């Protein structure tokens with residue numbers, strides 16, 4: 739029976755593990771069968787990237803990846819040359835060693851509710867260095883808050899579009915449990931821990947060009963934007979550092 743060695747992962751497998759794998763099943767299924775609760779938000783249908791793993795040994799023995807898998811992998815956190823979506827890799831007679839990346843891009847983890855992190859036990863404050871608003875953005879967002887009868891704005895990054903990620907601004911009455919928070923004039927600003935990794939150092943500005951005005955994200959972590967301006971991709975080094 740082939741073995742899968744899993745390198746230590748802070749939450750899922752703190753001491754590492756070695757499991758006896760079933761041939762013909764995917765790496766992801768084998769992990770789940772052995773109570774290693776790897777995220778699999780699309781239920782193994784090659785439609786998310788949450789089951790991303792990096793093969794440290796055995797990569798060359800794996801079945802070939804499909805175009806769909808390759809396209810999705812481009813959006814995965816901490817992509818490496820030997821990255822695969824574990825739900826798409828089928829175990830054969832060869833032993834494998836895998837690393838589970840520290841993060842996934844799954845921003846809405848309904849299937850696996852997030853465990854409360856240590857950081858949630860203390861107030862998490864956003865500094866100006868983390869995230870800021872220009873004066874014109876403050877004025878504009880204040881007006882929007884009034885119109886929406888809301889007391890706060892939640893800024894998120896979601897997996898979306900042709901370049902991988904998109905910003906989302908929602909008007910809310912209160913923070914989510916693990917949000918980072920700041921008060922800027924009369925605006926309560928909330929950002930989740932996952933989104934802050936993408937947004938660190940961002941300033942939102944409100945600019946007018948000709949007849950149009952819009953909120954602009956000046957985000958130092960972006961590596962490219964798509965032509966339509968709707969989505970962007972992130973400098974992968976960010977995830978290596980995280």
Ligand code: FES
Pocket residue numbers: 766777778779780781782783784785786787788789790823824825826
């Ligand atoms: S679980 Fe979604 S791609 Fe593998």
